[in-house]
Amino acid sequence: MxxxxxxxxxxxxxxxxxxxxxxxxxxxxxxxxxxxxxxxxxxxxxxxxxxxxxxxxxxxxxxxxxxxxxxxxxxxxxxxxxxxxxxxxxxxxxxxxxxxxxxxxxxxxxxxxxxxxxxxxxxxxxxxxxxxxxxxxxxxxxxxxxxxxxxxxxxxxxxxxxxxxxxxxxxxxxxxxxxxxxxxxxxxxxxxGSVLDETEQNDSEHARLAAGPGWALSLHGAYEFGGAEAVRALPGGAEWLASVETTPPAQRHLAVHSGHCVELNPADRAAWDAGGSSTLRDVTLTGTREQIRDRLDNYRSLGVTEVVFQPCGPDIQRELERFLEASSS
The missing domain is CATH 3.20.20.30 (Luciferase-like domain)
Structure with missing residues (x-):
């Protein structure tokens, strides 16, 4: 792959x-x-x-x-x-x-x-x-x-x-x-996603900056494709909705997609702080090196021939290096 x-x-x-x-x-x-x-x-x-x-x-x-x-x-x-x-x-x-x-x-x-x-x-x-x-x-x-x-x-x-x-x-x-x-x-x-250290928790500052923008897509996607009730079912979803719904309906898409794939917007941060980070390893390619390798093996079995990794956070070189090392181990 x-x-x-x-x-x-x-x-x-x-x-x-x-x-x-x-x-x-x-x-x-x-x-x-x-x-x-x-x-x-x-x-x-x-x-x-x-x-x-x-x-x-x-x-x-x-x-x-x-x-x-x-x-x-x-x-x-x-x-x-x-x-x-x-x-x-x-x-x-x-x-x-x-x-x-x-x-x-x-x-x-x-x-x-x-x-x-x-x-x-x-x-x-x-x-x-x-x-x-x-x-x-x-x-x-x-x-x-x-x-x-x-x-x-x-x-x-x-x-x-x-x-x-x-x-x-x-x-x-x-x-x-x-x-x-x-x-x-x-x-x-x-x-x-991001490669985490062995003892690193989902809600670490590094995880939020490097993998949080990808995690936020689970909320953005749930809202766009399933509506408010789909978001409400997610950890932190109620807090996310409460933030988004302070924006007038005609401009709500601006609140939803602000910072998309780059950083957490205010609604995303509200969900993260309310426990939404608990789903980080479920909805992104985030985990220890061994967990990353297991996920990539599963992707191969599903027919993926090219995995495309988007790094985030303040240290793009570190994220690229760690992911490449984990994927080739």
Whole structure:
């Protein structure tokens, strides 16, 4: 199983990707979350200039954020800067849409968008929104078409599985392993967490800073997909809801997703302090080295071929080093 990393796109992400290459990580993915991040393609271009070997890609692109021509042109640019190292993942938009108050994209739109994007990279003329278009880049403005880039698709249910099977080269999964993972030869599975010392407790300051943002996703996801009652059933959930519900309903998504994958927001901290940290090892890839290795062995048995670890906290190098050491032991 390959060991890759991911970063919530930030100004220091190119340097962190260069660090990950030096440490031996297989690939680096960065998030397409414009409401809280620098541009994903600018970040990847800077990373390409600072690296030589590590794979690079957006994980995941949210189609509604850009015209398919824009993503095709950006893909072509990155391919020129990092030939043979680029992969692209698409998703319907968790952070990238819900943090702006939208729901997920329909899979019928995903299907049409990815078909158009692939056709553009092949140099074909497409019809999009009633207009005929193709990539017109002259020599020196993009690599010659066709441009071959593997595409992974983030899917949890049958509609997504169908699109991934028809249009993708692999699966990009997170939050909960879909039962159809064994159908794919390439499965990248995104996880958050931290390697803890043997006697370290779930509620340590290090655990809160390094693994807490990933843990908070269990609350964010429960709220988005199951509503208030799903959150209330979790340790610390009542305290989390009490904090979130002080925000007017029209802006509540801002309170839910503030600090997403980076730090605990006020609601997350209220839940953590109320005992929510007790679930840390259940909902993130957090534990001792032995516990991490056991979890990774289980992921292999489920069909994961590439584990993708997102580090958090003030010492990214320490988190990357400890996870890589634990995963390779």
């Amino acid at each position: 390959d060991v890759s990393c991911a970063f919530p796109t930030a100004l220091d992400s190119p340097d962190n990707i260069a660090l990950a290459e030096r440490l031996g990580y297989h690939r680096a993915w960065v998030y397409d979350t414009p409401q809280q991040s620098p541009d994903v393609w600018m970040t990847l271009a800077l990373a390409a200039e600072r690296t030589e070997r590590i794979g690079l890609g957006p994980g995941v692109l949210v189609p509604s954020l850009r015209h398919p021509m824009v993503n095709a042109a950006a893909t072509a640019t990155l391919t020129a800067l990092a030939p043979g190292r680029v992969a692209v993942a698409f998703g319907t938009g968790f952070t990238g849409r819900r943090a702006m108050g939208y729901g997920a994209i329909r899979w019928s739109f995903m299907d049409s968008y990815i078909r158009a994007y692939r056709s553009l990279l092949r140099g074909e003329t497409i019809n999009w929104e009633g207009a005929e278009m193709r990539m017109l880049h002259p020599d020196g403005h993009a690599p010659d078409r066709p441009i071959e880039v593997p595409i992974l698709i983030s899917a949890l249910g049958p509609k997504g599985n169908k699109v991934a099977n028809e249009l993708g080269d692999g699966l990009f999964a997170t939050l909960q392993p879909p039962e159809f993972m064994p159908e794919y030869s390439w499965v990248a599975y995104l996880e958050w």
